[in-house]
Amino acid sequence: xxxxxxxxxxxxxxxxxxxxxxxxxxNGTFVPGELYSVYRLADELGVSRSPVxxxxxxxxxxxxxxxxxxxxxxxxxxxxxxxxxxMAVRIALEVPAASRAARLAKPSDHDSLRVERxxxxxAVVAGDEGAFLLHDxxxxxxxxxxxxxxxxxxxxxxxxxxxxxxxxxxxxxSRSLDEVYREHLPIVSAVERGDGRAAGEAMRRHLESTGxxxxxxxxxxxxxxxxxxxxLIR
Amino acid sequence: xxxxxxxxxxxxxxxxxxxxxxxxxxNGTFVPGELYSVYRLADELGVSRSPVxxxxxxxxxxxxxxxxxxxxxxxxxxxxxxxxxxMAVRIALEVPAASRAARLAKPSDHDSLRVERxxxxxAVVAGDEGAFLLHDxxxxxxxxxxxxxxxxxxxxxxxxxxxxxxxxxxxxxSRSLDEVYREHLPIVSAVERGDGRAAGEAMRRHLESTGxxxxxxxxxxxxxxxxxxxxLIR
DNA sequence: TCGACATAAGTAACATGTTACTCCTGATTC
DNA sequence: GAATCAGGAGTAACATGTTACTTATGTCGA
Numbered sequence: 001x002x003x004x005x006x007x008x009x010x011x012x013x014x015x016x017x018x019x020x021x022x023x024x025x026x027n028g029t030f031v032p033g034e035l036y037s038v039y040r041l042a043d044e045l046g047v048s049r050s051p052v053x054x055x056x057x058x059x060x061x062x063x064x065x066x067x068x069x070x071x072x073x074x075x076x077x078x079x080x081x082x083x084x085x086x087m088a089v090r091i092a093l094e095v096p097a098a099s100r101a102a103r104l105a106k107p108s109d110h111d112s113l114r115v116e117r118x119x120x121x122x123a124v125v126a127g128d129e130g131a132f133l134l135h136d137x138x139x140x141x142x143x144x145x146x147x148x149x150x151x152x153x154x155x156x157x158x159x160x161x162x163x164x165x166x167x168x169x170x171x172x173x174s175r176s177l178d179e180v181y182r183e184h185l186p187i188v189s190a191v192e193r194g195d196g197r198a199a200g201e202a203m204r205r206h207l208e209s210t211g212x213x214x215x216x217x218x219x220x221x222x223x224x225x226x227x228x229x230x231x232l233i234r
Numbered sequence: 235x236x237x238x239x240x241x242x243x244x245x246x247x248x249x250x251x252x253x254x255x256x257x258x259x260x261n262g263t264f265v266p267g268e269l270y271s272v273y274r275l276a277d278e279l280g281v282s283r284s285p286v287x288x289x290x291x292x293x294x295x296x297x298x299x300x301x302x303x304x305x306x307x308x309x310x311x312x313x314x315x316x317x318x319x320x321m322a323v324r325i326a327l328e329v330p331a332a333s334r335a336a337r338l339a340k341p342s343d344h345d346s347l348r349v350e351r352x353x354x355x356x357a358v359v360a361g362d363e364g365a366f367l368l369h370d371x372x373x374x375x376x377x378x379x380x381x382x383x384x385x386x387x388x389x390x391x392x393x394x395x396x397x398x399x400x401x402x403x404x405x406x407x408s409r410s411l412d413e414v415y416r417e418h419l420p421i422v423s424a425v426e427r428g429d430g431r432a433a434g435e436a437m438r439r440h441l442e443s444t445g446x447x448x449x450x451x452x453x454x455x456x457x458x459x460x461x462x463x464x465x466l467i468r
Numbered sequence: 469t470c471g472a473c474a475t476a477a478g479t480a481a482c483a484t485g486t487t488a489c490t491c492c493t494g495a496t497t498c
Numbered sequence: 499g500a501a502t503c504a505g506g507a508g509t510a511a512c513a514t515g516t517t518a519c520t521t522a523t524g525t526c527g528a
Contacts, residue, residue: 013482037509048483053510054291061292070489070509085385092326092386104465149466151319152326155389231338232383247512271479282513287480304479304519 013047017055020045025064025075025165026130032165035072063162078162080215080223086159087211088232093152094140094207095200101146102191102199110192112142117188124181129171132181133164139184143191143203163214170217183209208233247281251289254279259298259309259399260364266399269306297396312396314449314457320393321445322466327386328374328441329434335380336425336433344426346376351422358415363405366415367398373418377425377437397448404451417443442467 011019021041024030042052060067063082067073078086105113116139123132137160144153171177183206190199211233215225245253255275258264276286294301297316301307312320339347350373357366371394378387405411417440424433445467449459 035509039509049510050482050484054288054481057288057292058295061295067510068490069511071491072509082385085383088330088383089327089385089389092330093323096322096326100466149319149322151316151323151393155323159385231334273479283480284512284514288511301480302520303481305521306479 013051014054014058017041017045017047017052018058021055021059021065022161026168030075032075032077035068035074037072059161062158064164075165077165078218080219080225080228083163083166083214083218084211084228084232086163087207087214089159090156091204091207091211091233093156094144095204097144097147097149097152098187098191098203099196099200100148101143102194102196104148105146105191105194109142109146113139113188113191116142117184120181120184124177127177129168129177132171132177133167136180136184139188143187146191166214166218170214173217176213180206180210180213247285248288248292251275251279251281251286252292255289255293255299256395260402264309266309266311269302269308271306293395296392298398309399311399312452314453314459314462317397317400317449317452318445318462318466320397321441321448323393324390325438325441325445325467327390328378329438331378331381331383331386332421332425332437333430333434334382335377336428336430338382339380339425339428343376343380347373347422347425350376351418354415354418358411361411363402363411366405366411367401370414370418373422377421380425400448400452404448407451410447414440414444414447 021030030036038049038052038056042049045052056065056067056073059065060073063076063078065073065075116135119135120132120139123129123135140156141153144156171180183202186202187199187206190196190202212225212229215229219225255264264270272283272286272290275290276283279286290299290301290307293299294307297310297312299307299309350369353369354366354373357363357369374390375387378390405414417436420436421433421440424430424436446459446463449463453459
């Protein structure tokens, strides 16, 4: 997304810890609900508690984990309502962003999009949910970058942290990789045609469809998915 | 906004420091561009460097101040482009929020809105820009609360931190308090009628008009306000 | 007058120490 | 057996110590 912008500057221990925790959540080192402590994590990473604490505070702000005073921290799976709220934000921001991306994209950008789209296709064939989610994320990130609003990019990336685990388990359960993949095709082709309106509408259809999928996955006994959807998205 | 939710829990030193810095920026204790240090601020607040540092890190993430390694931190005024980006986000989120607020508001909510609207009117008469901005912020906050999406509320509040100073100087210079006040009237009346579409459209007109005002204020010699607007908002 | 260069002051980033809290565990009582 | 309570283990929040860096300042040679 924003890789080589400040050339040299090595990442701080805090930043490295943030990435380490993100990875740990992705690959199952940190299990949702379990209690962990700054002491132990600092030991395992070979750094002091300060940068670890700073990293956790930042991640806690995005909602992907919760810090409990004098107890520890734990990874939290978003509930149905939180997911609906997040999808509402994504729709509000990513739909216009897709429109703008379509209007601003150059041929070289089309190439980058195609690379990710094809990687997604490969992941579908291979049945690799992790890879699928990775390239899905990159494709959405590319579109946001094209739209040229760094604030929007940052907001969406933070929200994604909170939902990644749900996305993974949803994909694993529903076996609908191909379905989700197909939703991206009209987005990409609209961008290639430079058709802003169509790109926005395709993005909206994709996010609404995927959002409902995620919501059903996360919903508990007493969550009325349709009511939540109506309250926050419609 | 979200006052009495966890009854007792006294605010941590970090939280108190965040508020102290916010206040300091508002009332001119911290001047944009000037360098300040964690050491000194911790002394002045009578706490250690840890909570102060944590507070500054959080505020730096919202963009209202920048931390410079081994130098200090400084309050930053957003440039024209950043302001345009922020207004694009506000439009994308607050317009649908106003629609939802109109559909969900109860009579008691109408009362709360009226209180803030009247306070704004008083501030116009008194020519008190500070009070005007405060109640303007509260009115927007009420509408966001009514829309029921806590993520949206949090995002907008963070963005506001970064723009408050520009808003203040704009109001002081342009003497257009009354104009901005009048833009809120159709929003409030649409909410009272329960007319979601009208509320959204009134909010859009307000944000676009105010956004252009802020942009002109923040624009430097080589900023093309209209081009920025076209790229990010239209 | 001007520029190279040592020196020192000041700082964020990181490490470590301290405190007050939460919760578990197990003994004690009824 | 169940309820109560003391003690201790473990922790986040906060305080303080250390390090490596950046920059201002002044000295000296051309």
